[in-house]
Amino acid sequence: MNPDIIDGFTQASQLETILAVAAGCFIGLVVGMIPGLTISTGIIIVLPLTFVLEPEISIALLLGLYVSGMTGGSFSAILLNIPGTPSASATAIDGNPMAKNGEAGRALGIAITASFLGGLFSFLCLYFIAPLLAEIALKFQSPDLFSLVFFGLTIICSFAAKSLVKGLLSAVIGLAIVTVGQDPMMGTARFTFDQVNLISGIHFLTALIGLFAVPQLVDNFADMMKSETATKNAANIKSVLPKLADLKLMRLPVAIGAPIGSFLGILPGAGGPIAAFISYDYTKKLSKNPKEFGNGSPQGIAAPESANNAVTGGALIPMMTLGIPGDPVTAILIGALLIHGLAPGPLLFVENGEFAYGLIFSFFWANIFNIVIALIGLRYLVKVLVIPRTFLMPTIAILCVIGSYALRNNFFDVYVMFGFGLLGLAMRWLDMPIVPLLLAMVLGRQLEEHLRVSLIASKNDVTVFFTHPFSLFFLCLAAASIFWSFWAEHKSKQKQEHLEI
Amino acid sequence: MSNMRRRNLIAAIILLLLCAGYAYLTANLPTRAIENTTQPSFFPWVVTVIMAVLSLGLLAQAFLPTISSDTPKTFDVPAKRLIYGLVLSVAYFVSLPTLGFVAGNIPFFAGLMYLYGERRPLWIAAGSILISLIVFFLFREVFQILLPSGILQGVLR
Numbered sequence: 001m002n003p004d005i006i007d008g009f010t011q012a013s014q015l016e017t018i019l020a021v022a023a024g025c026f027i028g029l030v031v032g033m034i035p036g037l038t039i040s041t042g043i044i045i046v047l048p049l050t051f052v053l054e055p056e057i058s059i060a061l062l063l064g065l066y067v068s069g070m071t072g073g074s075f076s077a078i079l080l081n082i083p084g085t086p087s088a089s090a091t092a093i094d095g096n097p098m099a100k101n102g103e104a105g106r107a108l109g110i111a112i113t114a115s116f117l118g119g120l121f122s123f124l125c126l127y128f129i130a131p132l133l134a135e136i137a138l139k140f141q142s143p144d145l146f147s148l149v150f151f152g153l154t155i156i157c158s159f160a161a162k163s164l165v166k167g168l169l170s171a172v173i174g175l176a177i178v179t180v181g182q183d184p185m186m187g188t189a190r191f192t193f194d195q196v197n198l199i200s201g202i203h204f205l206t207a208l209i210g211l212f213a214v215p216q217l218v219d220n221f222a223d224m225m226k227s228e229t230a231t232k233n234a235a236n237i238k239s240v241l242p243k244l245a246d247l248k249l250m251r252l253p254v255a256i257g258a259p260i261g262s263f264l265g266i267l268p269g270a271g272g273p274i275a276a277f278i279s280y281d282y283t284k285k286l287s288k289n290p291k292e293f294g295n296g297s298p299q300g301i302a303a304p305e306s307a308n309n310a311v312t313g314g315a316l317i318p319m320m321t322l323g324i325p326g327d328p329v330t331a332i333l334i335g336a337l338l339i340h341g342l343a344p345g346p347l348l349f350v351e352n353g354e355f356a357y358g359l360i361f362s363f364f365w366a367n368i369f370n371i372v373i374a375l376i377g378l379r380y381l382v383k384v385l386v387i388p389r390t391f392l393m394p395t396i397a398i399l400c401v402i403g404s405y406a407l408r409n410n411f412f413d414v415y416v417m418f419g420f421g422l423l424g425l426a427m428r429w430l431d432m433p434i435v436p437l438l439l440a441m442v443l444g445r446q447l448e449e450h451l452r453v454s455l456i457a458s459k460n461d462v463t464v465f466f467t468h469p470f471s472l473f474f475l476c477l478a479a480a481s482i483f484w485s486f487w488a489e490h491k492s493k494q495k496q497e498h499l500e501i
Numbered sequence: 502m503s504n505m506r507r508r509n510l511i512a513a514i515i516l517l518l519l520c521a522g523y524a525y526l527t528a529n530l531p532t533r534a535i536e537n538t539t540q541p542s543f544f545p546w547v548v549t550v551i552m553a554v555l556s557l558g559l560l561a562q563a564f565l566p567t568i569s570s571d572t573p574k575t576f577d578v579p580a581k582r583l584i585y586g587l588v589l590s591v592a593y594f595v596s597l598p599t600l601g602f603v604a605g606n607i608p609f610f611a612g613l614m615y616l617y618g619e620r621r622p623l624w625i626a627a628g629s630i631l632i633s634l635i636v637f638f639l640f641r642e643v644f645q646i647l648l649p650s651g652i653l654q655g656v657l658r
């Protein structure tokens with residue numbers, strides 16, 4: 001057996017790491033269930049803490065939060081009919097009717113168990129696929145890596161935006177921002193305006209805090225918390241442990257949701273909401289009782305919940321092996337790794353094999369602690385839903401400011417964060433997605449480096465991108481994703497026009 | 502012209518202006534006399550061209566009748582509250598280096614509590630002071646992240 005696997009397991013099973021996973025799971029469940037707070041916001045809140053922790057402990061904490069945040073989102077979806085996270089939207093369709101019928105505990109138990117099973121399946125995918133993919137990725141040369149990153153960006157734009165032009169514009173703005181600072185090849189200062197603070201560029205975590213937290217804080221000005229409903233439904237929770245009959249019912253939705261979630265997790269940009277709805281739809285089609293769906297079907301809860309938790313493991317695969325984040329959370333994980341001097345990508349398994357496997361096993365522990373904490377502490381956790389927003393939101397606001405400052409102990413980053421917050425508001429006003437911009441900021445430097453290295457090596461011959469088989473393959477995929485997006489947009493408009501007529 | 506198309510038009514014009522500014526700065530980037538290499542301005546030029554093409558695409562969307570005129574739901578928040586929030590934030594960020602993280606956070610926290618709908622003065626006072634102090638000491642003592650104390654440096658040793 002690969003010694004890195006044993007070392008990784010030992011590392012992930014240290015008391016400090018386990019405690020970090022458990023703490024992350026607890027925070028994730030709380031953050032996930034509060035409507036208006038996303039997993040990204042939760043991670044932003046704990047981010048400053050990761051600066052002072054060891055890398056394996058930081059990542060364990062963030063992984064716990066990531067996994068449990070997905071599960072936590074279903075709690076408010078079931079109890080309030082307000083999804084705590086976008087990924088839990090499909091769960092509300094059947095979860096809330098069950099809660100209204102006095103079966104809140106049963107619905108929550110099914111959601112927690114399905115989340116666990118989906119997460120466990122994606123752990124197996126991560127464990128078996130990630131090292132293999134990393135081995136293949138080691139053969140990639142600069143043209144292949146350029147085309148891969150380019151494909152990653154185009155597919156994110158295709159999935160994230162209703163309008164492809166706006167998705168691509170968002171990514172290009174991100175690429176323009178990344179050019180601020182030292183040129184990666186020659187070290188020449190670009191667009192720094194003689195500002196010392198800009199020489200090392202704009203830190204993407206600062207941008208992330210502003211882009212995600214500020215629009216969310218503004219969103220929360222509108223009061224949407226229904227604490228009375230929460231308290232009433234929370235009082236109905238008797239037992240959350242699923243019965244044998246429910247476990248039998250969950251076989252089909254989990255068998256559908258877990259693979260779909262893991263696969264869509266691997267695709268950058270697809271994410272939890274898409275996986276949840278596709279799984280829900282397929283389960284409904286294959287179920288013996290499709291008419292129950294929408295009126296409180298346990299299968300209607302298990303399918304999206306297994307799928308959205310399976311997305312987490314899937315999203316970690318391209319992040320770890322190719323350095324391509326599948327969603328904002330994995331982008332933050334990349335940022336957290338970079339802060340500690342660890343670069344995700346194919347070399348992670350070669351140079352830091354112990355850490356790479358440690359991360360995989362921390363993900364396993366995160367799924368275990370997720371189900372344990374959720375099942376045991378659910379009755380107490382749902383009390384969080386009645387915390388007044390008047391305290392919660394200002395606390396998040398000051399944590400965001402401190403998080404930006406703590407990154408480099410610099411007030412400049414605080415101003416940058418605020419600037420990005422305003423940019424986030426402007427983008428929301430324009431219906432332009434934020435995710436492509438953020439991921440372009442993560443991948444931009446790699447894109448530039450691989451492009452320029454390829455051109456220098458080929459003496460400025462652009463055909464180099466079409467003569468390398470891997471590169472050609474990724475470019476074809478990128479073209480297909482753009483074409484598909486245009487086609488889907490066109491179809492959607494035709495449908496809309498037809499409806500208007 | 503529908504609301505969304507007007508927004509697209511405004512955004513396209515702003516982006517084209519930004520693109521022009523970015524192109525001007527790119528043109529003035531220093532060059533290196535090294536053979537068979539790409540200059541520091543190479544990638545910014547690529548970005549400029551793509552951004553210009555996409556901005557023109559957005560401009561076209563503002564005029565094409567086939568484009569959906571649906572206006573997305575942006576913020577369900579009264580404009581007044583948004584402006585107050587913005588003014589409060591600007592005042593906070595400007596004064597933060599002088600006031601420090603405790604003296605700066607207390608009024609900011611209190612102002613936000615008010616904007617989020619809290620009207621009980623005692624709750625606002627207690628909440629803003631307590632949470633600001635807890636967060637400050639939590640970061641300083643537990644996380645070992647030194648936050649500037651500003652005008653309270655003598656008090657918060």
